[in-house]
């Protein structure tokens with residue numbers, strides 16, 4: 001299905017699988033309409049969307065046209081709703097809220113992927129707008145954020161946003177950029193893990209995003225990535241998880257393993273993901289709750 005452009009000329013809305021956001025524990029196997037919003041308060045040297053991130057070109061999405069598109073797509077099976085992504089959706093939050101109202105009226109879900117611009121206050125002031133959040137972390141120290149040209153307070157804002165969103169019953173997944181295989185990077189990962197274990201639900205999914213070597217960083221993509229694999233193993237030993245290598249496509253560490261009996265319960269080397277070892281959101285082997293939100297159409 002093609003869509004007319006209904007925002008800035010930087011890109012067309014497009015259909016993607018929800019795993020591409022990435023969200024792995026929310027409506028696995030569903031698709032969604034991705035709407036991008038230009039502008040970003042950060043200046044990561046490894047940005048993979050530099051045109052979008054630096055653009056000031058903006059015209060609001062038209063709620064009427066968006067609702068028509070969602071209604072049309074809604075007749076297809078396993079269509080979840082919309083994903084607001086970018087760059088940074090919070091920069092045009094009023095438009096996101098206005099359009100999302102119509103998405104909900106059509107019986108569909110709203111996902112927001114933020115780089116830290118969305119605050120707990122904005123979320124609180126727009127109740128029932130967001131069903132699921134992906135919060136992207138660039139690191140887990142203020143020094144890392146400063147080095148990326150971030151305004152002060154983005155890390156703290158992101159932490160508070162995640163805690164409040166979970167308290168409000170919103171589905172939350174996290175992402176952490178991994179740019180180097182250094183002890184400092186490992187310490188940031190450990191600090192994030194401790195936060196998940198102490199202050200969040202231990203089963204909050206965390207996606208590690210390996211930054212590509214063409215940007216001059218030291219992690220190489222490929223079947224053998226000992227540093228990243230070691231990070232995942234250390235999380236499993238601490239019984240904190242689920243941790244994924246979601247931009248390393250086809251890697252077995254993108255499968256969901258039951259944290260209790262270690263069975264593979266969601267096989268993401270299959271397409272669409274194979275959920276045959278999940279029963280009512282629980283591990284079919286041992287009955288452990290996997291924290292999955294499933295689409296009723298998939299059951």
Ligand code: SF4
Nearest residue numbers: 040042044047053115
């Ligand atoms: S936060 Fe994302 S979009 Fe913004 S500059 Fe960094 S990589 Fe680019």
